[in-house]
Amino acid sequence: MFQYLRNHMKTIVTVLVSLIIPGLVFWGVSSAIIARRSSFAGMVWGERVDVSEYNKAFLAVETQLKLTYHKNFELFSQYFDLQELSWERIALLKEAEKQNISITETELVKHIESIPFFQSEGIFSKELYYQIIAQHFQITPAQFEQRERENLIISKRRRFIESSVFISDQELTDTYLLNNTKVKILYTSFNFSDHLKTDRAIPEKDLTAYFSSNQEIFRIPTKRKVLFTSIMPKTLSVDPISEESIRDYYEENKESFSIESDENASGKSKTTKETSSNTQAEEKAQYKTLETVRAEIEKDLLAAKQNDLAQKKAYAVADALYDGAKISKIEADHAVKFEETPFFAQQDIRSLGQKIPMNVLLAASELKLGEASDVIESFGNLYILKVLKEQPSYIPPFELVKNKIIEDLRYINSQKTAKEIAEKSYKTIKDLIKANPDLSFDEISKKTDLKWTLSPAFLYEDSIPNLGNEPSLKKATFNLALGDISFPLKTNDRFVILSPSEKISVDKEILEKETQKDSFRNSLLQKKKNRLYYSWIENIKKQANIKPNPKYFPESPAK
Structure with a gap:
């Protein structure tokens, strides 16, 4: 338990504590229940993760989101995959344990006292602290403090991972120019939906083969x-x-x-x-x-x-x-x-x-x-x-999921067809340009029957109008020279071939202003740290080989 707060609690909180302390018996019930059950939620780092450990991670993730978004929690929580974040938390904590990372009581006290949620007029309020964790988070002080200790362990590991990051002057200038250059692109799309053949039958053998190799996708979880x-x-x-x-x-x-x-x-x-x-x-x-x-x-x-x-x-x-x-x-x-x-x-x-x-x-x-x-x-x-x-969890018989299989295979086939047409079109375009380097896009369009769209000008951090934020499109847009043609790039609903048609650069002298330079350097440094950390997390998740138990967590089809 958070010993510092307990030792310094004023007598005025006695009644409040009397209302909370009896709850400690109840809050602790979960552990007693868990001990009587041997089922497991999944595997992480080759070790079993029981249902109780997963549930604790799930509630910890939810608590963190509540602390972050306060009254807007319900609005923003829909944008997070709490299940994935829970498994990620378990993997990170087990990795940190291997590194012998720990948090002192002093570090924990300082952290909790700094949380705005527990402050009244800018000062930490013990009364408010007890009230909020009991009523808003539905947990005991000990449970909350353990979660925050774990959060600090993850944060400490993150600081170590990010400690090697720095920004050189050349990188600063190059990134500033990249982020402040506006680009217009010409692009042509090969939409998956254009190739959904709903009137064409799929051979029965293809349906049964897909079902046989993807049964877990259709598993009904334990209810x-x-x-x-x-x-x-x-x-x-x-x-x-x-x-x-x-x-x-x-x-x-x-x-x-x-x-x-x-x-x-x-x-x-x-x-x-x-x-x-x-x-x-x-x-x-x-x-x-x-x-x-x-x-x-x-x-x-x-x-x-x-x-x-x-x-x-x-x-x-x-x-x-x-x-x-x-x-x-x-x-x-x-x-x-x-x-x-x-x-x-x-x-x-x-x-x-x-x-x-x-x-x-x-x-x-x-x-x-x-x-x-x-x-x-x-x-x-x-x-x-x-x-x-x-x-009990079960895989339904083929006939019950046949329509879903047909839907999945039609979608998969539409992607395959769109990709084949896009790659064929790309080869045709490259061959035309190779034969006649001065060929204009109007002429290419006439010779290939492709419809090209000119986008409005956009920055690197903007969403590409009508195409979204697909990283591969951004990378191609800002790395290709004017007039160059990209290979077919996949988004969530289409393949795209694009070509930068105009680049509007910014005056880099603006960056020489010291305040502007320092501000941009700090912003860039944090973004670079974030990229490194999230890349590290993805690597850790792969190493941890997270395998949720399909009895509780059925697989989802990759579309």
Whole structure:
């Protein structure tokens, strides 16, 4: 646990902690559940990765995205492949472990205190820290801190990889000119969709051969139906807080209500004059009066009482479910209501997150058929669940996926046809130019029946109008001399042959301004570091030989 924060926690947080600490028992349940299950999520570096380790990585990736995008998390998360990022995280951490990379407690403290999410008016707030990780991230301080420690380990490894990167003056000038030169291109396209032959039958032997060699593409993952109930502490009726309890709490925690500590906590300071004039008043009124904090104490004690009752109720329900009691009897005896989820696979978990939190569903994926969970805490509520039914992973029979096979093969054949036509056209163009170097594009167009399009001028970092950001197109555009012809280049929906028709250069004297030069150098240096690091990551992923278990993660067809 984050020892520094624990040791320096003010008494004022006592009640808040009392609401969080009982949850530690529940938050820790996942590990207990995992120990009873031997299934694995996949292989990384030749080692088994169990479902719990994968789930932890998945939730860590999600937490990092929440920290990065805050309220825009749902909007931006759709652009990330959380599954791929989870496997990547596992591979990087195992690689860092081989390199004996570690993070000190001091480094961890400094990092967490610097996270804006946990700051109030620019100052780290322990109260806010506990509240956010409990309510927003659905985890314990220990779990959050372990994730951040792992993030720092990955960051430290990244800094080492990037430490050798530098920018020479020549590279600076060349890149500046490249990035600020506008180019117009002439291009002709060979679209895959133009060659989709939907009216032409595909021989049965081709269909069966494709199915035989690509069966994993069509695998249906393991699906489960889960029975669950939730207990919400805030909805439970408890006896009112007595006056005696309020007074006892006030006296036992009086230091947390000192006026001085309150002022310091809010970051306010007094001038010498103010301090002198108020000294006597502070001596007389060193603490907030009971009346001014009564409502706060009563609210917190009431919440603690509801939380305590919720724990007892949840454990009683969990015990009854474990002992095999009938659901109707559990519902009647403990005033709870059980619900069933639809059948869901691992990749469906996010879509079910509105009704039942993700960490609860992930715990379900770690249970055996018929097994009941312990109590699981999420968003301050308590959940108990049981796996009712399981549909094992299977590869459907050929007839059920025949239409999908036909669709895939038609798409593959359309790419093949487009490529053949593009390569043939390229050869024709090169032969024409070889025979007559002065041939214009208008004449080439007439002789080849190809339609050439002139693009607007664009920069290296721009998207190529109507063609997108395919790196091979950018590379060809800015590396070819004017009038040169590119080999057919593949994008996501076509092959393209292009030729730079005009280059509009920038005055490199602008770069000689010192502020401009330093700014551009720093920007270029960071981009070069990023390219090196991401290239290194791809190499690590290849070395790690990541193999997700198809039972949980069916393969996707490469289109």
